[in-house]
Amino acid sequence: MDLQSSIWSLSVADTSLCIHRIIFHPLSRVPGPFLAKFTTLYSAYHAWKGDIHLDIYRCHQKYGDYVRYAPNRVLINNLSAMYDIYGHGSKVKKYKNYKVLAQQAPNILTIRDKQQHARRRRVVSQAFSESSIRNFEPKLLGRLNRYCEAVRNAADLSRDMSQDFSNLAFDTMTAVSFDIDYNTINNPQYRYALAALEDSNIRLSVLLQEPKFVMFNLDQWLFPSSIVGRNRFVKFIRMLLKQRLRARAEGAITGTDIFSFLEKCKDPDTGKELTPMELSTETALFVVAGSDTTASTLAATAHYLTGCSPAYRRAVEEVRSTFQSIDEIRIGPKLNSCSFLRACIDEALRLSPPGGAALWREVESGGAVIDGNFIPEGTEVAVGIYSIHHSDRYYEDPFKYNPERWYRPADNESRHKDSGRQAYMPFSIGSRSCVGKPLALAQAMLTFSRLLWEFDIRRADADPNWPELNVQPSEYTTKDHVSAVKEGPILKFKPRFQ
DSSP: OOHHHHHHHHHHHHHHHHHIIIIISTTTTSOOOTGGGTOTHHHHHHHHHTOHHHHHHHHHHHHOSEEEEETTEEEEOSHHHHHHHHSTTOSEEEOGGGGGGOSSSOOTTTOOOHHHHHHHHHHHGGGGSHHHHHHHHHHHHHHHHHHHHHHHHTTTSOEEHHHHHHHHHHHHHHHHHHSOOOOTTTOGGGTHHHHHHHHHHHHHHHHHHOGGGGGGGHHHHHOHHHHHHHHHHHHHHHHHHHHHHHHHHTTOOOSOSHHHHHHHOOOTTTOOOOOHHHHHHHHHHHHHHHHHHHHHHHHHHHHHHTTOHHHHHHHHHHHHHHOSSGGGOSTTHHHHTOHHHHHHHHHHHHHSOSSOSBOOEEEOTTOEEETTEEEOTTOEEEOBHHHHHTOTTTSSSTTSOOGGGTOOOTTOOOOOTTSSGGGOOTTOOGGGSOTTHHHHHHHHHHHHHHHHHHEEEEETTSOTTGGGSOOOOOOOOOEEESEEEOOOOEEEEEESOO
16 A cells, blocks of 8 residues: 555544544533544643643533543533442443553552452551551651651741642651651652652653553653653652561561551451552552642641631631640540531642542443433543532532531531532542541641641731731642642741740
8 A cells, every 4th residue: 555545544534533523422412622522632731731620620611511521531510420420339440541650560549440449448448447547646746746846946937838748748658658767857868759759740640641642652752851750759669668678677667557557457358468569559659649648638728727817716726725735636536626627628628639630430331320311331431529629509609718618516417418518529439539538637637736736827928917817818729740739838837835
């Protein structure tokens, strides 16, 4: 076949494919961006920009509840779809493109097979029970004490909380996961790992939308700095694992970390343990996902609390009246009684979730009924987290930071049916929800209880008397590159006790 014939054949094939996607595809009647009807490049572009979560919201505002976001993908922005897609017993499976997030072997985040995922989760979830988190508490408090000491010793400085909380979360998760102390709070030696992960995630966010960029090494040409970041971070993780194994061989491990805990855990149904590869893969995932999620939660909460004077005053009053000393700030009933502080954290997670885009799923064989509509097998479906969190159908004045929408006194566990709790999914829901959620929330509660108890806090450019003013915050805007890329807030801390 000569070149002219080859070009003609390709043109005919491409034209036929376009006609199919416009007229005959099962999603042909679903509205959406024009380019998205033909190619995944539309979503890949917004993933590269980091505004994919915001673009999904804009699309729903323009096109309605149903948006065709790629040739074979549909977004649905309502509560019914959220539970049909992510709830227990749903007829969907993990989106195939999550494989790009797996380095050497699948982990609990990327496994597609439901039975394998259930087995892995039954083991891994034991590390995040209430009793397990209490065992990790000395590591949480040790890093928090170190951070507060660093703040006291440099009280005149303005602090970038996105960097500070990234260091704090990273130190905490490496200690909790592997019993290794990198002390990035005070020592910059290993901070490169955080920057490398952030660089790597730009490429991964695009590959999640279109993995074919790896063909002919195209991704290496498009994302050279991401490739460098990926290689540096993979090298760091390998060093971390070797360090942990060497420390165990030398008897230098306390046995109070997730790695040690999971070595002894068995699947309650089968009695089987994790393989060495599974153990290493899952524990490394906790460092990556746990650090990102926790740091984003802390930074967003700091932004909103120091931008909303009524919420700040009330949270301060609650914390300082609950705890009489630093030693009392521990996991337990007193910490759990700080209901308003928890409401402040929940509301920050609603407005600025750590991952605000869409958690894609693939409809299984035979199709599925989602939101009352039949969706053919193989179709990729999702709910945008940022979008449903900002829906005025479920949240009154959805762009306003209003912790009151979550607040209930500790002795009243009831929730209003219209509070939006059902449409709340910063950690996802169902069998694929974030297994580390209890640890992330425990660290957030401990961190802000301690900071509000020990320091008076304000924005670096704020009036020193700002808590007495009626200040309201703007939204804490992040980029979405697999996880949140954040900046600020820039804060100043004044110790209450010298």
